[in-house]
Amino acid sequence: xxxxxxxxxxxxxxxxxxxxxxxxxxxxxxxxENTLLAFLKALSLGATYLETDxxxxxxxxxxxxxxxxxxxxxxxxxxxxxxxxxxLRAIDLGEGQTFCTLxxxxxxxxxxxxxxxxxxxxxxxxxxxxxxxxxxxxRVLITSFNEKRRRETVRLLPGVASSAAxxxxxxxxxxxxxxxxxxxxxxxxxxxxxxxxxxxxGIRIASRRFIAKMHALGLEVHIFTINDAPTMKRLLDLGVDxxxxxxxxxxxxxxxxxx
Numbered sequence: 001x002x003x004x005x006x007x008x009x010x011x012x013x014x015x016x017x018x019x020x021x022x023x024x025x026x027x028x029x030x031x032x033e034n035t036l037l038a039f040l041k042a043l044s045l046g047a048t049y050l051e052t053d054x055x056x057x058x059x060x061x062x063x064x065x066x067x068x069x070x071x072x073x074x075x076x077x078x079x080x081x082x083x084x085x086x087x088l089r090a091i092d093l094g095e096g097q098t099f100c101t102l103x104x105x106x107x108x109x110x111x112x113x114x115x116x117x118x119x120x121x122x123x124x125x126x127x128x129x130x131x132x133x134x135x136x137x138x139r140v141l142i143t144s145f146n147e148k149r150r151r152e153t154v155r156l157l158p159g160v161a162s163s164a165a166x167x168x169x170x171x172x173x174x175x176x177x178x179x180x181x182x183x184x185x186x187x188x189x190x191x192x193x194x195x196x197x198x199x200x201x202g203i204r205i206a207s208r209r210f211i212a213k214m215h216a217l218g219l220e221v222h223i224f225t226i227n228d229a230p231t232m233k234r235l236l237d238l239g240v241d242x243x244x245x246x247x248x249x250x251x252x253x254x255x256x257x258x259x
Contacts, residue, residue: 012138020242021251022051035097051115062102062126106134118144128156163193195222211239
């Protein structure tokens with residue numbers, strides 16, 4: 001793979017050998033997702049990377065949470081952004097767990113590499129503040145399904161690694177399909193990684209041709225969310241660099257990559 005210019009600024013995130021197995025919201029087996037227990041379970045098996053999500057509380061704290069509301073995780077019809085940290089702390093998520101902050105995760109696991117999905121624009125500033133305070137810029141990768149959120153968070157974290165938002169990925173896929181090299185370079189000009197599903201907008205993203213083109217430009221390709229061993233193996237055989245998975249235990253067994 002061609003080394004991308006500037007990669008040295010955040011080479012620590014990319015330091016472990018391939019493949020990169022990203023524990024999607026930790027390992028939520030006998031543990032609620034995105035909790036300290038779920039993260040600990042993944043890390044205890046040898047996971048090197050944790051994938052997680054960040055939102056903002058009403059009082060401006062970067063909180064670990066995927067959904068915009070608590071309907072799925074706590075059976076409460078209330079938005080995360082409408083609650084203070086203290087109020088979120090009082091919610092029982094099961095197995096003795098409650099909501100944790102990004103700062104707490106960074107402090108609890110000082111050696112772990114994090115893939116952080118910024119879920120709301122108001123989370124960009126508190127997330128960046130927590131990362132800077134922990135001195136963790138080199139061990140996080142910022143991503144978002146919204147380019148404005150990704151760009152704002154990256155702006156606050158000079159030198160941080162980041163992955164492309166869906167619009168940019170779609171442009172890159174179209175560019176590769178139509179052999180428009182300039183379009184491909186434009187689409188991925190400010191990122192280090194492509195993180196995407198196997199298919200998007202009716203187009204296969206996880207193809208040997210697309211992966212090879214990203215590699216030629218110095219980018220890695222990570223595919224989500226893959227939970228069965230046969231699909232993991234097929235993707236890795238295609239040249240995929242990383243996998244998001246709810247079953248990092250399965251992925252580690254398959255690849256033998258426990259740290």
